Amino acid sequence: MYGNDRNELRRLFFNSWRKSRDNDALEPLEALIVEIIRLHPEYHALLVDEESQLDKDYTPEMGQTNPFLHMAMHISIQEQLQTDRPAGIRVCYQQLMAKQANAHEVEHTMMECLGQMIWQAQRDSRPPDEQHYLDCLRELCP
Numbered sequence: 001m002y003g004n005d006r007n008e009l010r011r012l013f014f015n016s017w018r019k020s021r022d023n024d025a026l027e028p029l030e031a032l033i034v035e036i037i038r039l040h041p042e043y044h045a046l047l048v049d050e051e052s053q054l055d056k057d058y059t060p061e062m063g064q065t066n067p068f069l070h071m072a073m074h075i076s077i078q079e080q081l082q083t084d085r086p087a088g089i090r091v092c093y094q095q096l097m098a099k100q101a102n103a104h105e106v107e108h109t110m111m112e113c114l115g116q117m118i119w120q121a122q123r124d125s126r127p128p129d130e131q132h133y134l135d136c137l138r139e140l141c142p
Contacts (some may be wrong), residue, residue: 007054010068012038014054017047035075039104043067073111086130088138095141109132
């Protein structure tokens with residue numbers, strides 16, 4: 001799930017959710033997106049309102065989490081776990097699961113480190129620092 005076009009990425013969420021509701025066949029990425037959406041019922045209403053949500057900005061001043069970023073971070077973490085990249089992330093995840101035993105909540109915990117890595121990369125105009133990300137995750141592990 002890569003790309004720089006915000007609207008294109010958001011359309012992927014809208015279309016995946018629509019296809020799921022219509023019982024249409026889903027591609028593997030769409031199925032993953034639908035799985036994440038199902039875990040977030042608070043976003044279901046906005047995902048049926050593409051017209052008003054496609055261009056909506058979510059800023060810290062609004063006091064809302066960007067739902068598309070939030071769900072994309074879940075997907076990123078799941079992809080990282082599948083590939084064990086950065087190397088060692090799967091071990092950290094397993095340790096956090098032993099402590100929390102709820103995959104969704106473990107991903108939320110991991111998002112703190114992922115969000116920090118993304119923010120630092122954007123702030124410093126550099127590629128994301130996987131080692132810093134992994135170090136942050138290891139601090140969370142028991």
